[in-house]
Amino acid sequence: MKTVLITGIAGFLGRHIARHFASAGWRVVGVDSLAPENVQLGAGVRYARMKLPSPEFGALLADAKPDVLLHCAGRASVPLSMQDPAADFHDNTVLTFELLDSVRRNAAGCRFILLSSAAVYGNPKALPVSENTHVAPLSPYGFHKRQCELVCQEFARIYSVPTVSVRIFSAYGAGLRRQVVWDICERLLTNGALALSGTGNESRDFIHATDIARALALLSEKAPAEGEIYNLSTGRETTIAELAGHLIAALGMNVAPAFDGKTRAGDPLNWRADVSKLTALGFQPTVALEQGLTQVASWARAELGL
Numbered sequence: 001m002k003t004v005l006i007t008g009i010a011g012f013l014g015r016h017i018a019r020h021f022a023s024a025g026w027r028v029v030g031v032d033s034l035a036p037e038n039v040q041l042g043a044g045v046r047y048a049r050m051k052l053p054s055p056e057f058g059a060l061l062a063d064a065k066p067d068v069l070l071h072c073a074g075r076a077s078v079p080l081s082m083q084d085p086a087a088d089f090h091d092n093t094v095l096t097f098e099l100l101d102s103v104r105r106n107a108a109g110c111r112f113i114l115l116s117s118a119a120v121y122g123n124p125k126a127l128p129v130s131e132n133t134h135v136a137p138l139s140p141y142g143f144h145k146r147q148c149e150l151v152c153q154e155f156a157r158i159y160s161v162p163t164v165s166v167r168i169f170s171a172y173g174a175g176l177r178r179q180v181v182w183d184i185c186e187r188l189l190t191n192g193a194l195a196l197s198g199t200g201n202e203s204r205d206f207i208h209a210t211d212i213a214r215a216l217a218l219l220s221e222k223a224p225a226e227g228e229i230y231n232l233s234t235g236r237e238t239t240i241a242e243l244a245g246h247l248i249a250a251l252g253m254n255v256a257p258a259f260d261g262k263t264r265a266g267d268p269l270n271w272r273a274d275v276s277k278l279t280a281l282g283f284q285p286t287v288a289l290e291q292g293l294t295q296v297a298s299w300a301r302a303e304l305g306l
Contacts, residue, residue, distance in 0.1 A: 003027040004220065005066035005110075007052060007099065008073030010039045012176045013115065013209055017070060018045055020213035029064045031057070031073070053098035061106040068111045068220045071099060074148075077178075078119065078266040081141035092144040093151065100155045100163070111162045111225050112152065113216060118169040118205075118231070120146040123268045127237065130274040131167070131229045139266030149229060156227030164223045166216065169233035169273050172292065173209035174299035180204070180240065181293070184247050185300035194248070194257040200241030202263075203270045205233040208287035215283050222281045230278045234285045237272035246290060250297035 004021050008014045009030025022028045022042055029046045032039060036047055046064070050056050052073055061069075074092045075081065081088035096114065103110050119142035120135045137143045152163040172181045187194050215232050223230070244257040263269070275283075 001025065001027050002067045003029060003064055004068045004070060005029045005031065005061070005064055006070045006072055007031045008071075009041065009045075009047070010034045011072060012173070013171060013212060014072045015040065015175065016173065016209035017072065017213045017216060018042070020210070020217060024217060029060070029066065031060070053095055057099070058102045058106040061102060061110070066107060066110050068113060069099070069103060069107070070216060070220075071096065071112065071114050075141065076117070078139045078141050079264070081139050081144070082266050085140035088140050089144050092141070093147040096148040097151050100151060100161060104155060104159050104161055109162070111164065111220060111223075112155070113219060114148055114152050114163065114165045116149050116165045116167045116229070117142065117145045118167050118233070118271055118273065119268070120149070120167060121268070121271070124271070127270060127272040128235060128274040129231070129271070131231055131277055138268060141266070153227035156225075162225030163227050164219055164225050165227075165229045166219065166232045167229060168207070168212060169231070169271055170204040170206045171209055171212055172206050172296060174296055175209070177303070180243065181206075181247070181296055182300065184244055185251070185297055186304065188248065188251055188253055188255060189301060189304050189306045192253075192255070194244060194255050196240065196244065196257055196259050197262050197264055198240060198259055199261055200244070200257065200259045201239055202267075203237045203239045203272065204243075205235065205237055205271050205273045206243075206289055206292075207233045207285060208292040210287055211285040214286070215278060218281055218283050231273040231275050232278060233273035233275055234289070235273055235275045236289065237270070238289060243293075246293045247297055250294045251301065
């Protein structure tokens with residue numbers, strides 16, 4: 001039985017990833033800062049409460065002997081990174097370095113998989129964007145994720161730590177109470193109307209958390225882990241106006257969204273991923289956007305009691 005250690009296991013993606021690996025027969029060890037009674041994980045998952053970076057982490061690595069470390073911890077908010085870049089730098093760049101150095105010293109051979117972000121691309125000049133597209137982040141968050149990738153490549157090339165960086169595009173799914181899918185559902189259900197920033201022509205490439213977990217499991221087994229980078233998404237571009245239309249229909253409402261025409265600092269305009277590199281390893285997404293949005297809409301209605 002192989003062992004995976006997941007940092008940030010109590011977060012949205014961490015929970016989805018833990019469930020997938022556990023169901024696939026992996027031994028799962030999780031790290032987060034929440035009290036155990038506030039962490040909803042399946043039976044059999046070993047949970048260690050600590051605020052990373054921590055001097056206790058090396059001992060956990062030595063004891064758990066993970067085959068793979070999935071680094072899901074860290075900040076994941078463009079607006080917050082604009083307000084507090086120092087905290088974002090510490091919780092992303094510095095933390096990634098500290099964890100990799102601990103792996104180097106305490107868990108030889110452990111694969112280190114970084115959950116990076118498409119935010120490193122900024123506003124690409126052409127779509128779709130491949131892993132070779134020039135990176136031009138627009139926010140501290142995007143810059144710091146790029147720095148995390150470079151630290152992964154540093155440890156792969158200098159210390160032979162097997163690393164992979166995964167540029168996730170727009171993740172969504174039940175359990176995520178922030179970002180655009182949740183924002184639309186919440187505004188529709190609580191206000192009966194929908195006012196959004198931007199023009200509606202901004203676009204994203206959405207991928208369901210279930211498919212993210214599946215891709216990470218594939219990379220854990222098949223990636224060369226030599227510091228390389230993979231895009232992780234579906235390769236389908238969806239405008240925010242189209243997204244709003246899908247969610248309005250899923251909630252059974254008759255509302256016309258209103259857009260204020262203003263763009264938010266740090267946000268890119270259009271994204272669509274070239275996922276051929278990941279596809280070549282055998283990955284295919286399984287959750288169609290319409291299906292996933294219907295599930296999220298039902299979950300959001302239940303969460304809000306409406």
